[in-house]
Amino acid sequence: MKNSTFIQLAGILGGLAVGIGAFGAHGLQPLLEATGRSETFETAVKYHFYHTLAILILGIWHGFQPERxxxxxxxxxxxxxxxxxxxxxxxxxxxxxxxxxxxTPFGGVAFIIGWIFIVFAAKS
Incomplete structure (x- = not known):
């Protein structure tokens, strides 16, 4: 795949993170507060954003060094x-x-593995 595909993926994921976060903060706030799940929702949005930004950076890096x-x-x-x-x-x-x-922890393991793969990419 080309790096532009990864950058587009980051754009889609970033847009979704903004939309989901805004909807949670405004449209779903009463429901999330009533169920006590506001912090859980916020955690989901934060990790969504963090790893979307990582995908964007890696997509740019891939454009410069596609052999990695x-x-x-x-x-x-x-x-x-x-x-x-x-x-x-x-x-x-x-x-x-x-x-x-x-x-949920399986997703966390996927995040950890992704970070380890960056170490391998930097060494290759």
Whole structure:
């Protein structure tokens, strides 16, 4: 894949993070406060944003050094982490389905693996 694809992915994920965060802060605030899940929702949005910015930076780096194969692995790991970690927390916050908390750590592991892949990319 080209680095522009990764930059576009970051743009989409960033836009979603802003939209979801704003909707949570305004449209869902009464529900989140009533269920005591405001902090959980905010955590999901923060990690969504952090890793979207990482994907953007890695996409730019990939444009300069496409031979560093670990960059792609890191980007995809962060993407999977956003889907599982933030996604499960979003759903948990809105639905109260508590068993989703059991899969959230898998997203966290994907984030950690993505950061480790950056180490490998820098060494290759």
């Amino acid at each position: 194969k670990w960059l792609k692995a890191s980007i995809w790991s962060f993407f999977i982490g956003i889907l599982i970690f933030s996604g499960s927390l979003y759903i948990l916050s809105l639905s109260g389905i508590t068993w989703l908390g059991a899969i």
